[in-house]
Amino acid sequence: xxxxxxxxxxxxxxDPGTTIMGYGILRTLNKEPEMVAMGIIDLRxxxxxxxxxxxxxxxxxxIIESYLPDEMAIxxxxxxKNVQSMxxxxxxxxxxxxxxLSRDIPxxxxxxxxxxxxxxxxGQASKEQVANMLQRILRFKExxxxxxxxxxxxxxxxxxxxxxxxxxxxxxxxxxxxxVIKNPDKITNTH
Numbered sequence: 136x137x138x139x140x141x142x143x144x145x146x147x148x149x150d151p152g153t154t155i156m157g158y159g160i161l162r163t164l165n166k167e168p169e170m171v172a173m174g175i176i177d178l179r180x181x182x183x184x185x186x187x188x189x190x191x192x193x194x195x196x197x198i199i200e201s202y203l204p205d206e207m208a209i210x211x212x213x214x215x216k217n218v219q220s221m222x223x224x225x226x227x228x229x230x231x232x233x234x235x236l237s238r239d240i241p242x243x244x245x246x247x248x249x250x251x252x253x254x255x256x257x258g259q260a261s262k263e264q265v266a267n268m269l270q271r272i273l274r275f276k277e278x279x280x281x282x283x284x285x286x287x288x289x290x291x292x293x294x295x296x297x298x299x300x301x302x303x304x305x306x307x308x309x310x311x312x313x314x315v316i317k318n319p320d321k322i323t324n325t326h
Contacts, residue, residue, distance in 0.1 A: 144299075145171070147204035147235070148292025149195070150284045151212065151228035153187060153220075154178055157282065158195075159289025160202045161273075161296055168296050170275045171202065173285040184223060188230045195234035207235040207242045208295030210250060210287065245294050250287075253294040265290050 143164050150157035156178065160171040176194045181187045209232060212224045232242050248258040255268050266279045266286035272293070279286060 142166075144206070145202055145204040146292040146295050147198065147202065147207045147240070148288040148290065148295070149207060149209040149228075149231050150287035150291060151210060151224060151231060152178070152284055153184070153223045153227050155282050155284045156191060156194075156227065156231070157284030157286070157288035158198055159285060159292045160198075160204065161289065161292035163296055166300055168273060168293060170269075170273045170277075170289060173277075173280065173289045175280070175282045175285050184226075188226060191227055191230045192234050195231045196237070199234065199238050199240065204235075204240055206295065206299075207232075207240050208291040209242060209244050210291045211244045211246050213247050243295055243298070245291055245298075250290050250294045253297050254290050262287060269293060 143162065146161045146163070148157075148159040148161065150159075156176040157173070158176065159173040162169045162171045176191060178187045178190060181190060209228060212221060212228055235242055251260045251265060252258045254260070254265050254272070257264070260268075262283040263279075266283050269275075269286055269289055270279060273289075
């Protein structure tokens with residue numbers, strides 16, 4: 136009898152930012168998630184936006200080299216009213232993505248609403264609610280960090296874990312009759 140090897144996957148979650156960027160590392164072994172690390176990339180000391188981008192690139196590469204993730208999950212920028220802020224945030228996200236792509240790490244982007252829904256069931260959940268739910272789900276003992284960008288990044292990684300564990304069903308159904316018509320092989324006649 137051959138024993139199956141345990142299937143391990145490391146997911147890097149990123150919550151992009153231009154002041155604080157969060158990261159979270161999730162390890163899954165046989166479809167069981169475990170928080171490995173979470174933290175922030177503090178960009179507050181840099182006054183020059185281009186130096187911030189350089190630091191993001193260096194730190195994300197360093198995180199990648201330390202944890203060797205198989206995939207990256209990144210939160211999509213939230214569309215605000217300030218165009219300049221959005222442009223800077225998009226650049227920060229792009230630099231983090233470029234770091235992953237330079238190491239051939241596939242990237243999946245998730246909207247903040249989808250991440251919150253995956254973790255709490257409420258797309259309008261607060262950062263605190265997301266952090267508290269993650270702490271319960273992943274049973275980590277560490278205190279919730281002051282900067283919840285770290286737990287937001289871990290939430291992106293956990294959302295990705297849920298997505299790859301239960302991929303979206305490509306078929307859509309209007310009602311039960313529609314389901315029966317599209318899936319005759321799944322219906323058994325009990326008469």
